[in-house]
Amino acid sequence: MFENGRFSAKFPRPTLDRRGFLQVIGLSGAGFLIGCSRSGETVTAGGDPDGAAIAEFGPFIRIGSDNAVTVVIKHLDKGQGVTTGLPTIVAEELDAAWTQMRAEFAPADVSLYNNLSWGPIQGTGGSSSVANSWMQLREAAAAARSMLVTAASEKWQVASDEITVSSGVVGHRASGNSATFGDLAARAAGVAPPATLTLKKPQDFSLIGTRLPRLDSPAKTDGSAEFTIDISRPGMVVALVAHPPRFGATVRSFDASQSLEVAGVSDVVEIPRGVAVVADSFWSAKKGRDALTVDWDFSKAENRSSEEIFAHYKELAQGDGLVAHESGDAAASLASAQATVRREFRFPFLAHAAMEPMDCVVEIGDQKCDIWTGSQFQTNDQYVAAEILGIQPEQVEIHTHFAGGSFGRRAVPDSDYVAEAVTIAKAIGGRAPVKLIWTREDDMRAGRYRPMSHHVLEGGVDDSGEVSAWRHKVTMQSFMAGTAFEAMIQNGIDGSSVEGARNLPYAIENMRVELQPAENGVPTLWWRSVGHSHNAFATEAFFDEMAHLAGKDPYEYRRDLLAEHPRYLQVLDLVAKKAGWGDSLGENRGRGIAIHKSYGTIVAEVVDVTLTGNSFTVDKVYCAVDCGIAINPDVVRAQMEGGIGFGLSAALREQVTLENGEVQQTNFNTYRSLRIDEMPDIEVHIVPSNREPSGVGEPGVPPLAPALANALFDASGRRVYRLPIGDQLWS
Amino acid sequence: MKRKINVNGDALEVDVPDDKPLLWVLREDLHLTGAKYGCGIAQCGACTVLLDGSAVRSCVMPVSAVGEQQVTTIEGADGPAAAAVTSAWRDLDVVQCGYCQTGQMMSATALLETNPSPSDQEIDSAMRGNLCRCNTYYRIRAAIHRAADEMEG
Numbered sequence: 112m113f114e115n116g117r118f119s120a121k122f123p124r125p126t127l128d129r130r131g132f133l134q135v136i137g138l139s140g141a142g143f144l145i146g147c148s149r150s151g152e153t154v155t156a157g158g159d160p161d162g163a164a165i166a167e168f169g170p171f172i173r174i175g176s177d178n179a180v181t182v183v184i185k186h187l188d189k190g191q192g193v194t195t196g197l198p199t200i201v202a203e204e205l206d207a208a209w210t211q212m213r214a215e216f217a218p219a220d221v222s223l224y225n226n227l228s229w230g231p232i233q234g235t236g237g238s239s240s241v242a243n244s245w246m247q248l249r250e251a252a253a254a255a256r257s258m259l260v261t262a263a264s265e266k267w268q269v270a271s272d273e274i275t276v277s278s279g280v281v282g283h284r285a286s287g288n289s290a291t292f293g294d295l296a297a298r299a300a301g302v303a304p305p306a307t308l309t310l311k312k313p314q315d316f317s318l319i320g321t322r323l324p325r326l327d328s329p330a331k332t333d334g335s336a337e338f339t340i341d342i343s344r345p346g347m348v349v350a351l352v353a354h355p356p357r358f359g360a361t362v363r364s365f366d367a368s369q370s371l372e373v374a375g376v377s378d379v380v381e382i383p384r385g386v387a388v389v390a391d392s393f394w395s396a397k398k399g400r401d402a403l404t405v406d407w408d409f410s411k412a413e414n415r416s417s418e419e420i421f422a423h424y425k426e427l428a429q430g431d432g433l434v435a436h437e438s439g440d441a442a443a444s445l446a447s448a449q450a451t452v453r454r455e456f457r458f459p460f461l462a463h464a465a466m467e468p469m470d471c472v473v474e475i476g477d478q479k480c481d482i483w484t485g486s487q488f489q490t491n492d493q494y495v496a497a498e499i500l501g502i503q504p505e506q507v508e509i510h511t512h513f514a515g516g517s518f519g520r521r522a523v524p525d526s527d528y529v530a531e532a533v534t535i536a537k538a539i540g541g542r543a544p545v546k547l548i549w550t551r552e553d554d555m556r557a558g559r560y561r562p563m564s565h566h567v568l569e570g571g572v573d574d575s576g577e578v579s580a581w582r583h584k585v586t587m588q589s590f591m592a593g594t595a596f597e598a599m600i601q602n603g604i605d606g607s608s609v610e611g612a613r614n615l616p617y618a619i620e621n622m623r624v625e626l627q628p629a630e631n632g633v634p635t636l637w638w639r640s641v642g643h644s645h646n647a648f649a650t651e652a653f654f655d656e657m658a659h660l661a662g663k664d665p666y667e668y669r670r671d672l673l674a675e676h677p678r679y680l681q682v683l684d685l686v687a688k689k690a691g692w693g694d695s696l697g698e699n700r701g702r703g704i705a706i707h708k709s710y711g712t713i714v715a716e717v718v719d720v721t722l723t724g725n726s727f728t729v730d731k732v733y734c735a736v737d738c739g740i741a742i743n744p745d746v747v748r749a750q751m752e753g754g755i756g757f758g759l760s761a762a763l764r765e766q767v768t769l770e771n772g773e774v775q776q777t778n779f780n781t782y783r784s785l786r787i788d789e790m791p792d793i794e795v796h797i798v799p800s801n802r803e804p805s806g807v808g809e810p811g812v813p814p815l816a817p818a819l820a821n822a823l824f825d826a827s828g829r830r831v832y833r834l835p836i837g838d839q840l841w842s
Numbered sequence: 843m844k845r846k847i848n849v850n851g852d853a854l855e856v857d858v859p860d861d862k863p864l865l866w867v868l869r870e871d872l873h874l875t876g877a878k879y880g881c882g883i884a885q886c887g888a889c890t891v892l893l894d895g896s897a898v899r900s901c902v903m904p905v906s907a908v909g910e911q912q913v914t915t916i917e918g919a920d921g922p923a924a925a926a927v928t929s930a931w932r933d934l935d936v937v938q939c940g941y942c943q944t945g946q947m948m949s950a951t952a953l954l955e956t957n958p959s960p961s962d963q964e965i966d967s968a969m970r971g972n973l974c975r976c977n978t979y980y981r982i983r984a985a986i987h988r989a990a991d992e993m994e995g
């Protein structure tokens with residue numbers, strides 16, 4: 112689908128010469144536009160009033176004559192706070208006042224807005240938004256600041272090095288001149304961009320690292336924030352789709368006569384993914400779909416139950432896997448160990464179940480198509496839509512909107528729900544704009560789950576009492592196989608499947624990590640923290656058991672085996688200190704610890720539990736995080752809190768199961784997500800750092816479940832090898 | 843059929859089927875999109891609005907059941923409890939994706955209208971019906987306490 116197929120998980124950041132740099136931040140050539148171009152969607156209230164002159168400083172920064180500084184956000188904000196974090200970076204280098212900052216989603220344009228961590232694709236994921244934008248936005252803002260200074264120096268006829276910039280005011284003390292950015296913007300956009308840039312030193316940051324209010328809070332607390340589901344276009348129709356009840360089933364025939372009798376229903380059309388019912392409103396479309404009868408062909412469907420698929424995995428796990436990591440000789444060390452343990456772990460399919468079910472608005476024009484959605488893979492969505500319509504990707508304009516959560520669900524290699532909406536719009540001849548809405552039931556049963564997996568862990572303690580052997584075999588479906596990302600699979604190994612398992616930081620002499628690829632008909636996808644979501648559990652719960660076998664305290668033993676990793680130690684020590692590790696908790700209580708690095712960020716969590724009869728409560732979670740420079744510490748804390756809740760929810764009860772190919776869960780009554788009464792008290796501590804920032808959207812999730820399982824062991828003496836925990840400790 | 847409903851202080855005429863849920867009448871016919879669709883079966887609270895001051899799930903309430911009662915949505919929420927909730931929500935930056943939050947705020951407003959200083963347990967039982975997949979619950983609880991303090995102070 113993409114010509115050069117150039118995808119690499121860690122696309123190296125280009126080291127740029129000046130020309131290259133100017134191209135990257137979009138200041139090459141003389142094209143500084145002044146005008147009112149409005150291609151993206153404003154995400155913050157109080158944007159520039161219509162008619163304010165807008166000066167553009169490259170593709171990321173616009174300054175209005177009204178003094179508003181708008182940062183063009185190339186990433187999707189699905190709650191993780193990039194519409195606050197990215198403007199913070201700009202405001203810092205620009206020396207702007209926080210109150211003048213605005214955010215607006217970028218249009219889809221891979222030549223300007225690609226994710227630098229990924230290569231030629233515009234998209235959001237892998238907790239990479241801040242990390243890949245960090246230098247790009249700092250440089251863009253430093254250039255804009257320098258141009259404002261040059262403009263002031265020309266205007267006031269004073270030396271530019273005598274000019275100061277502070278809180279959005281440009282001043283010259285000796286002459287008494289001062290001006291706002293808005294006063295200078297038009298002139299500044301016309302001056303030559305600087306030949307060299309000086310970026311601030313971290314110790315001079317005045318906004319980064321402070322608590323700044325989220326820019327999206329006002330709109331999200333008065334009902335004005337526009338999500339995809341809120342979009343209305345003139346003449347728009349609403350479509351619901353009857354999807355096959357099993358993955359891979361197809362339509363044999365359908366009877367639309369009853370549907371078409373429902374008032375408001377205009378069309379019933381077959382599409383590759385089912386049968387679409389189009390109506391004047393959601394309610395009519397819903398009633399129309401309820402009245403539809405479809406005869407499904409299950410001959411090519413996945414007709415097994417999840418239990419059968421899992422039994423198959425267990426069998427597969429007996430064979431040799433592909434070696435994802437090897438150091439020393441784990442087999443020999445296990446054979447000569449004083450004591451060994453072998454455990455099997457099992458993790459279920461999980462739904463993303465974002466609060467806003469998948470939805471998309473499509474309007475087809477002549478040789479063009481407009482798409483409104485919380486797009487997480489703009490480039491992908493453009494290509495998929497273009498292919499369906501037979502037009503060029505650039506002719507697909509994407510209007511990215513706030514997404515009501517995603518957790519990975521909106522970054523789909525085949526753009527499933529976008530493709531569905533475009534297909535329906537095409538099927539009705541482009542007659543009207545189409546809003547596709549998945550009901551909760553559709554969303555829950557549409558697949559693209561976090562893959563189920565089976566893990567075998569074996570460990571050995573040698574005669575000196577140390578863990579000397581570690582063998583881990585992961586059996587699961589690939590995330591990338593059969594998608595546009597297939598090129599990322601190396602030697603048969605999908606790195607995402609074994610991330611967090613193949614690069615364990617512990618000093619264990621003999622380690623072997625294997626991947627046993629499995630296949631089935633259930634479509635899967637990355638789910639907040641991807642491979643780390645299961646590997647952190649398997650490794651950190653098993654490490655705890657090994658520490659126990661070696662007769663060591665689980666925190667102290669982690670310390671011992673992380674001695675070569677000062678960053679890990681700092682995080683681990685911080686959480687242990689804040690939690691008062693070693694203090695006695697009292698009757699029926701227990702405490703567990705886990706640490707895990709994902710997406711460059713290290714998070715350690717301590718979980719306290721109380722046993723209550725045949726159940727337990729999670730009382731408190733202590734969290735320490737090293738994410739490099741914390742751009743906005745309050746957003747970092749929020750992501751840790753949310754990640755902890757998300758991890759806890761999955762650990763306690765979440766699972767998608769299949770019975771004869773049919774998904775058993777339909778809605779939030781059967782897919783039981785955490786509610787407020789189960790939310791523990793949380794303390795988040797951030798390790799001070801001058802390192803480049805890394806992501807925070809996902810890394811809070813992985814350590815929670817193993818820390819909880821370790822706490823339950825501490826309290827009850829029983830270990831958890833299967834998620835969700837449910838009531839297995841008592842049954 | 844044509845009927846009048848009272849929304850945010852206005853008597854508005856709509857022409858919709860009797861069984862159309864209030865949520866979709868608000869969103870599609872009255873263009874008040876603050877209340878959200880999350881589950882359609884009274885399991886998530888994203889669609890919460892006030893009916894004569896009490897929190898209800900508008901996704902399962904047929905418009906024909908509204909009658910003369912006053913509907914209040916986030917767009918029309920006012921009064922001391924609503925104002926305190928809004929400012930607490932902003933002060934603590936409760937929102938993440940924000941999708942559930944209008945529903946959360948309406949439930950919190952209804953709670954504070956009847957119980958101006960709720961305990962943690964009272965908060966939990968009043969807010970249990972409002973799911974948040976971003977799991978902002980920790981801040982929701984803190985924000986309700988803060989709003990209660992503000993109303994008192």
Ligand code: FES
Nearest residue numbers: 880881884887901
């Ligand atoms: S949409 Fe009404 S409770 Fe979920």
Ligand code: FES
Nearest residue numbers: 939940974975976
């Ligand atoms: S803020 Fe995202 S669901 Fe609550």
